[in-house]
Amino acid sequence: MKKTFLFIKIKSLIIISPEKSLLKKAKDALLLIKNVDSKEYIKIFSRLNIVFITNKNGFSNEFFMPEKIWFVNKSVIKNNDLKWLASLIIHEAFHATQFKNGKYVLPFGEKLERPAIDLQEKFLKRIKDLSSKKQLESEFKRKYWKEIEDDELSYSYFRNLLRLFETKKLKLMKIKTGL
Numbered sequence: 446m447k448k449t450f451l452f453i454k455i456k457s458l459i460i461i462s463p464e465k466s467l468l469k470k471a472k473d474a475l476l477l478i479k480n481v482d483s484k485e486y487i488k489i490f491s492r493l494n495i496v497f498i499t500n501k502n503g504f505s506n507e508f509f510m511p512e513k514i515w516f517v518n519k520s521v522i523k524n525n526d527l528k529w530l531a532s533l534i535i536h537e538a539f540h541a542t543q544f545k546n547g548k549y550v551l552p553f554g555e556k557l558e559r560p561a562i563d564l565q566e567k568f569l570k571r572i573k574d575l576s577s578k579k580q581l582e583s584e585f586k587r588k589y590w591k592e593i594e595d596d597e598l599s600y601s602y603f604r605n606l607l608r609l610f611e612t613k614k615l616k617l618m619k620i621k622t623g624l
């Protein structure tokens with residue numbers, strides 16, 4: 446049987462998830478952004494259309510333009526704390542501003558990442574999450590790029606999910622209450 450994904454809508458943003466608990470966590474991360482930085486919160490909705498939490502373990506994630514869909518494997522949501530998650534959403538949403546005509550305006554790498562990391566860092570500073578702030582630099586330097594390079598399977602998986610979603614071949618169920 447095909448997996449049924451659950452979803453909620455917050456303003457214009459759709460969050461899709463294989464599990465209710467992850468849906469709640471993503472929603473709570475958005476609430477945290479709202480409470481900490483209302484200006485940044487508002488921007489999320491023009492930058493991101495869909496947060497798609499996959500049913501796959503692992504730490505890969507990828508942002509698609511012009512669809513404005515952020516695919517994120519479920520371990521990222523499950524294993525990170527709320528503050529980190531909120532800062533990551535801000536980071537990923539920012540990448541939407543770095544596109545022009547469907548292409549990144551900067552070459553992939555440090556130049557592209559730096560402004561997104563700076564914004565993420567600003568948020569972590571604001572919530573005084575110093576341990577995450579320290580973690581950020583090393584994570585992106587060491588692990589992040591390595592993991593991305595090592596995880597080609599996830600990238601074809603994301604593309605396949607995107608195709609299924611766009612051709613309405615995924616089973617989606619809206620959650621109205623209880624989150």
Ligand SMILES: [Zn+2]
Pocket residue numbers: 536537540558561
């Ligand atoms: Zn990034």
